[in-house]
Amino acid sequence: MHIAFAPLWLAATNCYVVSVEEGGPGVIIDAPPDPDAIAEVARRSGVEPRALLLTHGHLDHVGGAGPTVAAFGIAAHLHPDDEWLAADLQGQARLLLGLGGGDYQGAAEYLPLAHGAKLEVAGLRFRVIHTPGHTPGHCCLWMEEEGVLFSGDHLFAGSIGRTDLPGGDYRTLLRSMAERILPLPEETDVLPGHGPATTLARELATNPFLQGLPR
Numbered sequence: 001m002h003i004a005f006a007p008l009w010l011a012a013t014n015c016y017v018v019s020v021e022e023g024g025p026g027v028i029i030d031a032p033p034d035p036d037a038i039a040e041v042a043r044r045s046g047v048e049p050r051a052l053l054l055t056h057g058h059l060d061h062v063g064g065a066g067p068t069v070a071a072f073g074i075a076a077h078l079h080p081d082d083e084w085l086a087a088d089l090q091g092q093a094r095l096l097l098g099l100g101g102g103d104y105q106g107a108a109e110y111l112p113l114a115h116g117a118k119l120e121v122a123g124l125r126f127r128v129i130h131t132p133g134h135t136p137g138h139c140c141l142w143m144e145e146e147g148v149l150f151s152g153d154h155l156f157a158g159s160i161g162r163t164d165l166p167g168g169d170y171r172t173l174l175r176s177m178a179e180r181i182l183p184l185p186e187e188t189d190v191l192p193g194h195g196p197a198t199t200l201a202r203e204l205a206t207n208p209f210l211q212g213l214p215r
């Protein structure tokens with residue numbers, strides 16, 4: 001498996017391009033509001049994107065979805081509980097940045113991600129793990145055979161997603177973590193929506209937010 005990525009836009013949101021091999025079909029995970037840079041990540045590894053998978057509806061993850069799906073003729077996938085967020089990117093910009101008017105374009109429509117669903121695309125297999133808390137519709141994407149978890153803004157190296165934004169809920173996040181993420185194999189590589197990669201074992205040992213959670 002080949003994974004290319006770049007931290008993009010003001011929020012340094014990790015955009016991942018995953019493929020079985022360089023120069024083949026693949027998928028894009030998250031679309032920060034810099035579609036040219038997203039296309040460049042794919043081009044650099046010669047990947048032909050076949051789908052756009054969105055971990056959640058925040059501006060820094062979906063604000064470039066519209067031009068990205070248009071450029072590659074692909075569909076965007078998002079959990080339905082986050083469509084209200086993706087539908088108000090200008091509102092999010094005012095809240096997060098204190099100003100609207102930026103060039104943010106979500107997709108015109110989203111195919112629904114559902115908890116437990118298996119997505120098979122571009123020769124890759126993902127299991128959708130709905131992990132509400134950071135947002136109501138947040139999903140992690142688990143590649144069971146490869147032992148890789150794309151954790152979006154649910155779990156970071158040394159931290160967890162903030163829950164003070166509209167729709168966020170701290171107790172819900174911890175419950176999702178305990179019930180749906182901590183049971184995964186400890187050797188799982190965790191690739192978050194911001195910051196460096198980690199492993200579940202390292203987070204279990206050192207992440208202060210995970211201490212004391214039931215496993």
Ligand SMILES: [Zn+2]
Binds near residue numbers: 058153
């Ligand atoms: Zn977020």
Ligand SMILES: [Zn+2]
Binds near residue numbers: 193
């Ligand atoms: Zn984010």
